[in-house]
Amino acid sequence: MAVKKGPLNCLDTVKPVRDTLDVINGKWKLPIIISVSIGNDRFTDIQESIPGLTPKVLAKELKELEEHKLIKRTVVGDYPVKILYTAEPYADTLTPLIYAMKDWGVNHRNKVFSAE
Amino acid sequence: MAVKKGPLNCLDTVKPVRDTLDVINGKWKLPIIISVSIGNDRFTDIQESIPGLTPKVLAKELKELEEHKLIKRTVVGDYPVKILYTAEPYADTLTPLIYAMKDWGVNHRNKVFSAE
């Protein structure tokens, strides 16, 4: 008789990948982390370093990145106050991921370009 | 006089990362690639291997992954026909990315868990 075979189990990989996606989802979080990590610490500089990023979206994303302990918001000085955004050490753990994404993107663009 | 400093340039990294995100965006694409790569080649098996994945979403994502040359859809046999989904060799280039995501997710879960 035919044996009903269940699907192969891939949850060992799928679950942690989904945990990661829950943190860095969307178009903007990784670009913002990259920009801040490279040294852009002012709201306006971060915004201007990433084409298409609007202040509304940036403010929302920065709040979420703060909650995940990836970015730190610091108020500096008295009058005038400065707001500085800096990358937490924990954000450095994303470096291998960011480079894997960068490398794949570079390769993919070459592939698509040469295919035309 | 005060010199207006422009933001530091991070486009060399941000642009390719965004190219990558355009291909593997959303909750489901990487999980589907993982499931197919591991050997789940039937529609129903892929669906059942990923909790929460509905047939409508799976059908749509598979079409997009086909367009990006990551997954191949093959019709096998005459009557009854079988539909097989397999990973293209190009999907293997995502392996470093998938492992970077898996590793980060495992570590993140440990961090969150131990922090409670």
Place this chain on the structure above:
DNA sequence: TATAGTAGTTTCCTAAAGGAAAGTAAGATA
């Protein structure tokens, strides 16, 4: 004949993401 499996499609709906534009409150600068 009835039920189950395969590979989806269709409809309806909600929530979240994202974008455009303008506004705001503070101090700084000309």
Place this chain on the structure above:
DNA sequence: TATCTTACTTTCCTTTAGGAAACTACTATA
């Protein structure tokens, strides 16, 4: 005094993602 800069917020709107449920057409099996 008027304009500029900074760091946002607010409103309005559209698009996309995603989920629930039912349905379809075909074959297989009990």
